[in-house]
Amino acid sequence: MKVFLHESVPAMPVQMEGAVGCRMRRLLGPEEGAERFIMRLFELEPGGYTPHHQHDYEHEVFVLEGVGQVVDEHRQVHPLQPGTVVFVAPNEVHQFRNTGAQMLRFLCLIPHRKT
Numbered sequence: 001m002k003v004f005l006h007e008s009v010p011a012m013p014v015q016m017e018g019a020v021g022c023r024m025r026r027l028l029g030p031e032e033g034a035e036r037f038i039m040r041l042f043e044l045e046p047g048g049y050t051p052h053h054q055h056d057y058e059h060e061v062f063v064l065e066g067v068g069q070v071v072d073e074h075r076q077v078h079p080l081q082p083g084t085v086v087f088v089a090p091n092e093v094h095q096f097r098n099t100g101a102q103m104l105r106f107l108c109l110i111p112h113r114k115t
Contacts, residue, residue, distance in 0.1 A: 002032045006041055014042075014050065021048025021098070030112055040108045044068065044098035052095040057111050059094070061086035066104030071095040080104070 011023040021044060028039040044050070044066070052071060061070075063084040069077045070086055073093035080086075080096070088094045098104035 002028070009041075011043055016051050016053065018051030018053070019049070021045035022050055034112065036112055037109050038112050040110070042096070042104075042106050042108055044096060044104040046098055046101050046103070048104070049097040050095055052093060054091050054093045055110075056090050057113075058090050059086070059088035060109040061088065061096075062107045064105045064107060066098060066102050067100035068096060068098045068104040071097065080106070 006025060006027060009025040009027055011025050013019075014022040014024055023043045025041040025043070026038065027041055028034040028037070030038075041064075042050075054073075061084075063080050063082055063086075065082050066080075068080040070080055071077055071094065078086075096104070096106070
């Protein structure tokens with residue numbers, strides 16, 4: 001069993017091209033014994049956003065705090081608030097944006113691929 005505070009994990013800037021004001025904490029993964037999923041905490045500053053991008057794996061997202069939007073591949077905008085759940089299918093284009101005055105924080109789970 002692993003038990004720790006999320007603040008003990010450094011928040012690293014998201015290095016993808018097109019990311020602005022976006023940090024990520026990788027909370028759980030293979031190093032902690034999680035063999036199937038990786039749990040990440042994203043923190044978007046006011047006005048921050050992820051790139052409009054896609055991956056070949058799914059995302060499960062749960063909004064913890066703040067307000068914002070998730071934009072889909074058709075540029076349709078969906079509002080985000082605490083408690084919002086988002087499923088992003090593999091290869092679906094998506095972007096998360098903070099439209100509020102406070103930090104937008106959300107958990108994002110992705111499958112872990114064994115190499």
